[in-house]
Amino acid sequence: MNVLLTSHGSTGDIYPMISLGRALIAGGHKVSFATTPFFREDVKAAGIRFVRVPPDWDGSQFAESMKTLHRAKSPLRQLRMIYRQASEFLTETVEILENELQGKDLFVGSYLFPNFKAIAERKNVPFALVCFCHNVVPNDTLPPDVVPGLSMLPEPLHKLWVRLWWKISSGVIDATINNELKRVLSDARLEPTSGFCLKPANLVLVAVSPGVMKAGLTGIDSRFNFTGYLRYQTPDDSKTETILNHFCQGERVPLVTFGSVTFDSARAEMREFIANWPKNKKLILQAGWAQFDEGENHENILIIGKASHDQVLRHASAVLHHGGAGTTASVLHSGVPQVIAPQIADQGFWANQVVRLGVGLKASPRGWPQQAPRFLQKVSSEEAFQRRAKECQSILNQENGQQNAVALLEQYVGSGPDPT
Incomplete structure (x- = not known):
């Protein structure tokens, strides 16, 4: 396969994708990673082809962005700020990603931008997402973070309660994102976000431990696959x-x-x-x-x-x-x-x-x-x-997140290692 990866944010959003890229390369695939220049040397040092997307921020600008998010306090307001910041660069980012998808067999993004699926669909390329935290994975056991669990309810009622709140939360997140991006969605030729939690992509790699973190969770849709962690560590100094x-x-x-x-x-x-x-x-x-x-x-x-x-x-x-x-x-x-x-x-x-x-x-x-x-x-x-x-x-x-993730992506695309 010839794979394009993209992710945006801080180190915790970038290093798991570097880990995935290295695992794909080890499996015989070609990989490019589109991210900000701040992480250029990390990507190149890992042996992955780097593709520049905005913003061209330095460390102080990323730090100031982090402070802005912290001032927003609530997770929903922080999400709003993330997309407000992203809207300035979205059209250029989409143009770069669309050009890079030429000749690619798979497009893998991070869970923050499920609407990048529209780019993949225009190029007829399969699209998958990587999720770094399972608090956005709908299930029948635990409601979204801010909702009381009400575990004392009879099981059928508890399941209905949990499912209802996953549906409500997904709708609220959709509305929040679309409200922030409404001015740029048409210019970027992206569809409004729909089903952020419920159906973000046909395949979602949940990059956390199934053995430690998935225990006790029931009713998870088959599109969400707990692979194990995707960890990348730079060499010792x-x-x-x-x-x-x-x-x-x-x-x-x-x-x-x-x-x-x-x-x-x-x-x-x-x-x-x-x-x-x-x-x-x-x-x-x-x-x-x-x-x-x-x-x-x-x-x-x-x-x-x-x-x-x-x-x-x-x-x-x-x-x-x-x-x-x-x-x-x-x-x-x-x-x-x-x-x-x-x-x-x-x-x-x-x-x-x-x-x-x-x-x-x-x-x-x-x-x-x-x-x-x-x-x-x-x-x-x-x-x-x-x-x-x-x-x-x-x-x-005992877990191998990289190996599991590559196997799932190969199965999804229906392709083995690139013969070249």
């Missing part, structure tokens, strides 16, 4: 490893990383967290998009820059983070407990999953600077958290 080894001295140390999340009060809240951190305890702080440098003069705090999750997590006893899908997956794979201080979008959902699994705790989005030092100590010292984290790691080690 030898200089960073030397620094980590020198600082940790063979001991595991708590890690704080907020990845690509930043917000107006991020630096002030980190200063408060550092002030509450025990002065005699070591801590690794990853700077991230917020460019944290609080604690740089503290002899027991090590500040590091960009590094792969897996490399840093080998030194971690527990992790405090924002609850991004990719970071949560990495910590689960590491087998260490975690504390999540959710900030935007699906991060509250992931925090609830971590609590459900017994592998960590959820801190308040605003109160985490006071809570997190105590929570990190708790998950690091209590055997139950350690045991459950190792049990989840064991399940994940």
Whole structure:
């Protein structure tokens, strides 16, 4: 197959697609990845052909966009802001994608833009989506995030309640997206979004663990396939490893990383967290998009820059983070407990999953600077958290999301490896 991938957003939206692209190449297929120039070197370093789509933002512009989303507070308002920002670049993006689809056998996008299906249909190319969080997968067990579960209802009534709210939520999301894009849909030659949750594409790869995350969910439509995680890790950096080894001295140390999340009060809240951190305890702080440098003069705090999750997590006893899908997956794979201080979008959902699994705790989005030092100590010292984290790691080690995803895409298109 000759495959075009596209995804838009922060690192957690890009790296799973890089992982999928590498797996497709390993399976004998040709792959191009259309994304923003900010991730150009990551894509090229992974051995994937890069295709530029807007916006041509640098790191500071992406960070400011993240702050704008955080100000919106509610997930629905954040979704509205995502599409408001995207509308400025949508027509150019569609033109580039349509040109790139010439001669392609498959078009795979991320779940945020199901209306890209219209581009694939114009070119008579099969279209699939990748979903990075199963909180948008309709089922008969759990309603959408903001809806009370009412599990005390008799089973038939509970099922009706859950299904009704999935239908309502899908309609509300459709209306929100279409309202933001109404001025550009015709110029971009895209159809209005319809069935965002219920029927976004004929094939949706749900890139989370079936063994850890799907358990207990019933009534999932056959178009939604839990593949396992699509994780991509950059190579270890030898200089960073030397620094980590020198600082940790063979001991595991708590890690704080907020990845690509930043917000107006991020630096002030980190200063408060550092002030509450025990002065005699070591801590690794990853700077991230917020460019944290609080604690740089503290002899027991090590500040590091960009590094792969897996490399840093080998030194971690527990992790405090924002609850991004990719970071949560990495910590689960590491087998260490975690504390999540959710900030935007699906991060509250992931925090609830971590609590459900017994592998960590959820801190308040605003109160985490006071809570997190105590929570990190708790998950690091209590055997139950350690045991459950190792049990989840064991399940994940038996799954192969990349292999499963490639097999599903090959079956969907009805094609094996490209003979050339």
